Every structure is written in structure tokens, then in C-alpha cells.
Amino acid sequence: xxxxxxxxLWLLTLLPVVVAAHLFFHEKRSIFVASLMFWDSGDxxxxxxxxxxxxxxxxxxxxxxxxxxxxxxxxxxxxAGATTSSRDVVICIDTSASTLARHDDGTRFDxxxxxxxxxxxxxxxxxxxxxxxxxxxxxxxSFAPGDGGAEEAIAAIAPDHGGTDLGAALxxxxxxxxxxxxxxxxxxxGSDGVDPGVIDNDRHVVHVVGARSDGVTDNVxxxxxxxxxxxxxxxxxxxxxxxxxxxxQYEGELIVEADGNELIRRPLIVEAEASQTILLxxxxxxxxxxSFLLTGEDLLxxxxxxxxxxxxxxxxxxxxxxxxxxxxxxxxxxxxxxxVTVRTLYTPAIDADIVVLDRRDGTAVPYGRxxxxxxxxxxxxxxxxxxxxxxxxxxxxxxxxxxxxxxxSAAFFADLWTVEPAPGRRPIFTSGSRLxxxxxxxxxxxxxxxxxxxxxxxxxxxxxxxxxxxxxADWLLEGIERPWTVRTGDTVPSxxxxxxxxxxxxxxPADDGLLAVNLFDPSESxxxxxxxxxxxxxxxxxxPPRCLWPWLAATAALLLVIDTLLWSRSR
Amino acid sequence: xxxxVEFDTTLFDAExxxxxxxxxxxxxxxxxVRAGIRAVRRLGESLEFAELRPxxxxxxxxxxxxxxxxxxxxxxxxxxxxxxxxxxxVLLDTSASMGVPAGRFHRARRLAxxxxxxxxxxxxxxxxxxxxxxxxxxxxxxxxxxxxxxxxATLSALRSTGQTDLVESLVxxxxxxxxxxxxxxxxxxxxPTAIESPLSRLQRNHVRTLFVHVWAAADRTPDLRSVAxxxxxxxxxxxxxxxxxxxxxxxxxxxxHHVEATAERVRAAEGEFVSIPLSDPFSQxxxxxxxxxxxxx
Numbered sequence: 073x074x075x076x077x078x079x080x081l082w083l084l085t086l087l088p089v090v091v092a093a094h095l096f097f098h099e100k101r102s103i104f105v106a107s108l109m110f111w112d113s114g115d116x117x118x119x120x121x122x123x124x125x126x127x128x129x130x131x132x133x134x135x136x137x138x139x140x141x142x143x144x145x146x147x148x149x150x151x152a153g154a155t156t157s158s159r160d161v162v163i164c165i166d167t168s169a170s171t172l173a174r175h176d177d178g179t180r181f182d183x184x185x186x187x188x189x190x191x192x193x194x195x196x197x198x199x200x201x202x203x204x205x206x207x208x209x210x211x212x213x214s215f216a217p218g219d220g221g222a223e224e225a226i227a228a229i230a231p232d233h234g235g236t237d238l239g240a241a242l243x244x245x246x247x248x249x250x251x252x253x254x255x256x257x258x259x260x261x262g263s264d265g266v267d268p269g270v271i272d273n274d275r276h277v278v279h280v281v282g283a284r285s286d287g288v289t290d291n292v293x294x295x296x297x298x299x300x301x302x303x304x305x306x307x308x309x310x311x312x313x314x315x316x317x318x319x320x321q322y323e324g325e326l327i328v329e330a331d332g333n334e335l336i337r338r339p340l341i342v343e344a345e346a347s348q349t350i351l352l353x354x355x356x357x358x359x360x361x362x363s364f365l366l367t368g369e370d371l372l373x374x375x376x377x378x379x380x381x382x383x384x385x386x387x388x389x390x391x392x393x394x395x396x397x398x399x400x401x402x403x404x405x406x407x408x409x410x411x412v413t414v415r416t417l418y419t420p421a422i423d424a425d426i427v428v429l430d431r432r433d434g435t436a437v438p439y440g441r442x443x444x445x446x447x448x449x450x451x452x453x454x455x456x457x458x459x460x461x462x463x464x465x466x467x468x469x470x471x472x473x474x475x476x477x478x479x480x481s482a483a484f485f486a487d488l489w490t491v492e493p494a495p496g497r498r499p500i501f502t503s504g505s506r507l508x509x510x511x512x513x514x515x516x517x518x519x520x521x522x523x524x525x526x527x528x529x530x531x532x533x534x535x536x537x538x539x540x541x542x543x544x545a546d547w548l549l550e551g552i553e554r555p556w557t558v559r560t561g562d563t564v565p566s567x568x569x570x571x572x573x574x575x576x577x578x579x580x581p582a583d584d585g586l587l588a589v590n591l592f593d594p595s596e597s598x599x600x601x602x603x604x605x606x607x608x609x610x611x612x613x614x615x616p617p618r619c620l621w622p623w624l625a626a627t628a629a630l631l632l633v634i635d636t637l638l639w640s641r642s643r
Numbered sequence: 644x645x646x647x648v649e650f651d652t653t654l655f656d657a658e659x660x661x662x663x664x665x666x667x668x669x670x671x672x673x674x675x676v677r678a679g680i681r682a683v684r685r686l687g688e689s690l691e692f693a694e695l696r697p698x699x700x701x702x703x704x705x706x707x708x709x710x711x712x713x714x715x716x717x718x719x720x721x722x723x724x725x726x727x728x729x730x731x732x733v734l735l736d737t738s739a740s741m742g743v744p745a746g747r748f749h750r751a752r753r754l755a756x757x758x759x760x761x762x763x764x765x766x767x768x769x770x771x772x773x774x775x776x777x778x779x780x781x782x783x784x785x786x787x788x789x790x791x792x793x794x795x796a797t798l799s800a801l802r803s804t805g806q807t808d809l810v811e812s813l814v815x816x817x818x819x820x821x822x823x824x825x826x827x828x829x830x831x832x833x834x835p836t837a838i839e840s841p842l843s844r845l846q847r848n849h850v851r852t853l854f855v856h857v858w859a860a861a862d863r864t865p866d867l868r869s870v871a872x873x874x875x876x877x878x879x880x881x882x883x884x885x886x887x888x889x890x891x892x893x894x895x896x897x898x899x900h901h902v903e904a905t906a907e908r909v910r911a912a913e914g915e916f917v918s919i920p921l922s923d924p925f926s927q928x929x930x931x932x933x934x935x936x937x938x939x940x
Contacts, residue, residue: 102872102873102874102881103872103873103874104743104873104874104875104876105743105861105865105873105874105875105876106740106741106743106744106747106831106833106859106861106862106876107740107831107833107834107862107875107876107877108873108875108878108880108882109833109834109897109901110893110894110897110898110901111865111873111882111890111894
């Protein structure tokens with residue numbers, strides 16, 4: 073319990089005043105009796121008790137209690153809210169033909185269904201979406217927290233004769249998750265030979281639970297991993313949480329590597345159906361990434377490897393010069409760390425990491441990192457219009473406008489688009505014999521040109537489009553020194569000593585003034601440093617603290633009412 | 644000229660007279676001349692003729708019946724029946740303690756009035772004496788007033804003040820009470836009751852005594868609902884009394900012992916002791932006083 077306004081306890085200094093006033097104004101109550109012949113007042117202890125009770129009347133006790141309760145109410149005590157760790161869960165159940173293989177106790181699918189049902193029941197506090205997949209995934213049902221219908225829905229799923237496509241299931245499941253604060257659990261017999269890389273994504277935690285012919289569903293997984301590079305000589309911290317989902321004790325080794333060099337190798341024992349959190353501190357020089365590896369025997373080892381980047385996402389300032397293109401604007405805004413500024417006219421004064429020119433037909437063309445869209449516009453091909461007037465023709469002879477009416481599809485682009493840095497123009501992809509997109513890297517100029525009209529293709533409706541933009545931006549930004557910045561939720565080391573009293577709702581004083589926060593939003597005004605949480609980690613959510621002062625104030629009022637009633641009755 | 648005598652009609656209301664008329668005092672058989680009249684026959688002292696007897700030396704010549712001498716030629720002397728009514732003395736405690744609780748003095752005055760009216764209706768000579776520290780002769784009932792309105796008027800005007808001294812009051816009353824009288828004492832008995840000596844004197848004087856103890860439940864078990872300082876209404880003394888259960892039990896035990904001891908002393912002097920709790924109705928109180936167990940006064 074915490075006190076939001078500890079100064080309220082100063083009200084307790086009124087207690088001596090109340091007692092003194094009571095003693096000063098205390099009226100000795102007396103009653104006239106016919107005679108004292110039979111009254112026994114000889115016992116000194118009894119007389120002492122009599123005098124004590126005459127002074128310590130019920131009224132005084134009630135008044136003291138009321139003042140104390142009032143002081144407690146004024147100090148606004150709060151009970152810390154219960155910490156919950158729930159997140160959205162997508163349960164993918166493999167219904168492929170291979171799950172029909174039988175073992176002693178039934179089919180593989182029986183095992184999968186039982187494990188999924190048990191899992192769904194164990195995660196009732198989370199919102200769950202059940203997905204059945206073999207070739208094409210489909211949503212079986214969506215269930216709110218506390219809804220017990222997920223188990224029934226799982227029980228109704230039957231295997232079909234399709235193949236197994238874990239990648240499609242994972243993409244489908246991730247599209248269902250509204251944020252990174254979610255997990256995907258794939259219940260499969262794990263026999264499709266899918267590329268493990270598809271599981272090693274950077275958005276959501278993916279658990280794959282195997283169901284093999286022997287009916288064993290045991291699996292050990294690295295469910296969370298993170299690295300906190302040390303600074304100022306401090307050691308680097310490696311964090312990993314290993315979860316044993318099976319019924320047998322897991323014995324193996326945990327290996328931690330930094331940039332391919334083994335740093336740590338330690339034995340690891342995880343009890344059945346238990347998890348273990350490991351925090352290691354090792355002084356390490358600069359490195360880019362660390363990998364965690366479990367070496368013990370595991371029926372499903374695809375999730376025994378985790379890779380963590382030691383670098384943070386740097387901010388990217390993007391200026392979109394357009395007369396209005398919601399597809400492009402929304403796709404650019406979804407880029408990690410991107411800050412998109414929309415302008416209708418480009419001027420050389422604009423400072424941006426990337427300038428995106430959408431159907432630009434105007435004046436100067438920036439000289440730097442350019443993403444040009446719909447290059448039927450002449451400007452980008454006219455060297456005279458470049459800001460850098462070196463007279464060199466950059467693109468004039470290399471343009472290959474896309475023919476109008478070109479048809480594209482998400483599947484077509486998804487596997488095709490990658491950006492490779494090159495000193496000159498490089499085709500990104502073609503449509504027929506024509507160059508649909510290309511890149512150019514010459515001196516300080518880097519260009520990615522999309523030579524088709526994004527408003528006249530269904531490409532922008534698929535996830536291939538933001539992926540293309542992400543790869544393009546990643547390539548365009550290569551070599552640019554960008555300052556570090558902070559995203560919401562990042563842990564920020566404070567050089568000024570940090571804030572104080574940030575556990576209270578309201579204004580939080582900092583060294584250089586006050587920070588204004590939304591007083592009506594407990595979560596927003598809670599400006600405590602957030603725990604560093606990697607993508608997919610379970611994020612602990614604290615319920616808002618329970619305010620006790622209304623109850624205390626009501627109790628104080630009740631005490632005063634009782635005091636008044638007693639006083640009036642004694643008159 | 645008749646002086647108008649008025650009494651408090653709220654104290655002595657219709658119910659009072661209804662109850663009193665239904666409860667007549669008993670008659671002492673040996674003193675009764677005829678039913679309903681109590682008279683002591685003494686010859687030669689009253690005006691009612693009784694008989695003639697022969698003259699004896701020393702007889703008052705004024706008593707010689709000269710008509711009988713002329714007719715019978717014998718000297719006869721008239722003898723008269725000495726008719727004197729019975730004395731009923733009501734000794735009422737008017738100390739301040741009788742005013743606590745509030746209804747005690749009211750009830751005691753009504754009881755005293757009931758005794759007076761019943762005595763008057765029996766042709767008794769009723770005397771009301773009040774006492775606190777000292778006794779005071781308040782009123783003597785006129786035999787012509789069968790409703791004892793003078794006594795009732797006096798009772799109406801009484802207030803409960805002063806302290807109680809029962810012993811001294813009995814001594815003083817004993818000097819006023821004539822031989823053969825009946826003394827009715829109405830008191831809360833909340834004072835020392837070492838009354839053996841005055842009772843013995845009354846007994847020797849053939850005075851019949853009836854002690855009427857008017858008591859309230861609070862006399863036995865004080866009603867203390869909250870912490871307060873008990874103050875003696877007569878003396879102003881204070882005490883520390885918490886009202887714990889052992890204290891209350893000891894209080895009740897002492898009260899019982901005091902009352903029982905007083906009753907024993909009264910009975911030892913051939914007197915009667917009547918307990919009148921205020922919780923009983925007034926009609927029951929009157930019946931208890933009019934016919935105390937095993938005695939007729």
C-alpha cells in the first residue's frame with residue numbers, strides 16, 4: 073500500500089488538540105441517587121478504572137478514530153493493482169493429412185487437439201483466436217478472455233487431407249494479432265520441413281508444439297531473450313527464459329554467442345512444466361547480435377534458438393512529397409522508427425533521411441536518398457533538375473516505365489522483392505520484359521524507383537507492399553549516421569538522475585521542471601521507466617491502484633455520526 | 644365559619660378514593676363495641692350516660708341523680724360512658740431520598756393519605772407527623788372529617804427535602820403518641836435503622852407499629868447506563884462506582900441485608916413490616932398496608 077498524498081498525515085497532529093479539548097470541556101456526568109449506603113467504592117483499582125473510564129469516554133475514542141481515519145483518507149492510500157500478464161493468443165492447429173497417422177493411443181491429431189484444448193483452457197485470461205490450417209488457414213473462432221468456448225471449438229475441429237504450410241499459418245496468425253503484444257502457438261506434427269527462419273520472426277513469440285507418432289508433446293523452448301549492452305565498463309546482460317512444456321525434466325546446455333563467438337556455455341536443467349529465467353553478465357566488447365542455443369535433446373528443436381539484435385531501431389525521418397496518397401502514407405508510417413512528414417512541394421531546405429517523391433512533376437529533385445514512385449514523371453529523369461548540378465546524367469537512359477495496366481499480386485512480389493545494394497542501377501523486378509522497379513547507387517545518390525502506379529495495382533493491399541518499402545528504406549539508409557532516439561516503452565538511462573515520485577498519478581517533478589501528464593489516465597500518467605521488453609515478451613500489466621480514501625472518508629463520517637448520536641443521547 | 648380545605652386532586656384522584664373505599668382497615672376485636680366503631684369504654688369521663696350506682700363517699704356530688712333520689716329515695720350517682728376514639732398516627736418520611744426515584748414520594752404520600760382516610764372512616768383520631776432529620780407534627784385529623792381532607796391537603800403540600808434520621812424521629816414520635824395508639828411509619832429506610840430502643844419504648848406504651856417500606860428497584864440495583872458519578876441526594880457525598888457486575892451484586896446483597904435486619908427489629912418489637920415495591924400497582928400497595936400478613940391493626 074502506498075500513500076498518494078503523505079502530507080495528509082499531518083492531520084494527525086490534531087489528535088492532541090482533540091484530546092485536550094475533550095479534557096477541557098469534559099463535563100463530569102453525575103446522577104443523584106437516594107443513598108450511598110450500599111455503594112462499594114473501597115477498591116482503589118476500581119476507583120482508578122472509574123476515573124479512567126470517566127475521561128476516556130466513547131465520544132473521545134470515536135473522535136480520535138474519526139480524526140485518524142480522516143488523516144488516512146487525506147493521505148490517499150492506494151492498494152497496488154494486481155499484476156497480470158495476459159496477451160492475445162493465436163492457437164494454430166495443424167489439420168493436415170499427416171496428423172491422421174495413428175499411434176497406440178489414437179491419431180496424432182488427437183494428441184494435437186488435446187494439447188491445444190488444454191492450452192486454451194490454461195489461457196482463458198487471454199483473448200484467443202483458434203485457427204485451423206493445413207494448406208489454407210481459416211479462423212475457427214475468436215474468444216474473449218474468460219470465454220470457455222475455445223475448448224469446444226477445438227474439439228469440433230477435424231483433420232482434412234491437405235498439406236502442411238506452417239509459413240502460411242504463421243503469416244495468417246500474425247495478421248490476426250493487432251500488436252506485438254501477442255503470441256502464436258502452432259500445434260503441429262512438425263513434419264513439413266519448413267524453413268526454421270519463418271519461425272524466427274521479429275514480431276511475435278511463436279511456440280511450436282510437436283505431436284509425433286509416439287504421442288509425446290514434450291518441447292523445450294526459448295520463449296524470451298534479450299540483451300542489455302553494458303556501458304561505461306559495465307558487463308553486458310544476457311537474459312533468457314526457457315520453458316519446459318513437457319512432462320519430463322530437460323537436461324542440456326545453454327550456449328550464448330555474440331557475433332558468432334561463443335561467450336557462455338552452461339549446463340541447464342529445467343523441471344517438467346516449469347520455466348527458468350537466466351540472467352548472465354559478461355563483459356563483452358561491441359557486438360551486433362547475440363544468439364541463444366539449447367543443446368539438449370528436444371523433440372522439436374526449431375524453437376531452441378533465439379537471436380537478439382544488440383542494436384536498437386534508429387529513427388528515420390521521411391518526407392513524403394505528394395498530393396495525396398493514403399496507401400503510400402500508411403505504408404511508410406508503418407516502417408519501424410519512421411516519422412513521416414507529408415508535403416505537397418519539395419524544397420531544398422527539407423532535411424530528411426529519405427525523400428519520397430510521389431508523381432512529382434515539379435522543380436528541384438533532392439540529392440540523397442530518394443524513393444521515387446511512378447517514374448512516368450519526368451523530373452527524376454532530368455539531370456538538370458537535380459540539386460547536385462554535376463551535369464551527370466543519372467537515369468535518363470535507364471528508365472523503363474512500366475506499361476499501364478500491369479497486373480501484380482501479393483504472392484508474386486512477396487518472394488521476388490529484395491533490395492541489393494549496387495553501384496549502379498539494379499533491377500528489382502520486372503514485369504514481362506519491362507523493369508518494374510530498380511535501384512541506383514551512385515556517389516551520394518541512392519534511388520529506389522518504383523515504376524508503376526501504386527494506385528492502380530492490388531499490391532498495396534497485400535503485406536508484400538510494406539515489406540518492399542521496408543527493404544527499400546533499409547537499403548536507402550545504409551551508411552547514414554543517425555542519432556539514437558527513444559521509442560515508447562524503451563528503457564532510457566537518465567543522466568540527470570531520473571524522476572522522483574513517479575509512482576503517483578499526476579505531475580511528476582523532474583530536475584528541470586514539471587512534466588505534465590494526463591491526470592485522467594492512470595496508465596499515461598504512470599511515467600515510471602517501463603521494463604525493457606523485447607518483441608513478443610510477456611508484458612506485465614498492472615491494474616490501476618485501488619483508491620481507499622472514499623471508504624476511509626465514509627468511515628470517518630460514520631464515526632462522527634455515531635459520536636453525535638451518543639453525545640445527544642447522553643444529554 | 645368553616646375554613647375551606649383543599650388538596651391536590653391529581654395526587655388524590657378518583658382512583659385513589661375508589662381504592663381506599665374498597666380497602667377498609669381491620670377492627671381490633673377486643674376494642675370493638677360494635678361493628679364498625681372502635682371505642683374504649685371508660686366510665687365517668689364522657690358525656691354519654693352509662694348507669695346509676697349507689698353513692699359512695701368521695702363521689703362528686705354533681706354526679707348525684709336527684710330525680711332518682713326523689714323517685715327511689717336512694718342516693719344514686721350517675722355514671723357516664725367514657726367514649727374515646729383510637730389514635731392512628733402516620734409517620735411519613737419526607738427526606739430528600741424519598742424523591743429519588745421520582746415516583747417514590749408521590750406513592751408514599753398517596754399511601755399515607757390512604758391510611759389517613761381509612762382511619763378517619765373508622766372513626767380513628769388520625770395524626771400526621773412528617774420527619775426528616777427531626778419530626779414535625781403536621782396535622783391532627785378532625786373526627787368530623789370522614790375523608791381526612793385536612794390530612795390530604797397537608798400531604799399535597801409536602802416536599803421531599805432534608806436528611807433522614809429515623810431513630811430520632813421515632814423517639815420524638817414516641818413522645819407524642821398516646822398509649823394504645825397505632826403508629827404507621829412510611830419510609831424508604833435509607834438511613835441507619837438502629838431502632839430497637841425507640842421501638843421498645845413504643846412497645847411498652849402499647850403502641851402498635853407498622854413499618855411500610857416504600858422502595859424502588861434502583862434502591863437495590865442502581866441503574867447506571869453510562870459512566871457517571873453517583874451523588875447522595877441528601878448529603879451531597881460522591882463516590883466512585885463503575886457499575887461492574889460484582890459491585891452491583893454487592894450493592895443488592897447489602898440492601899437485602901439492611902431491609903431484612905430492619906424487618907427483624909420491627910418484628911422483635913411486635914410490630915409489622917410491609918414491603919411496598921413501587922413496581923406494584925397502588926391498589927395492591929393499599930391492600931398490603933390495610934391487611935399486613937398475620938396482623939390486624
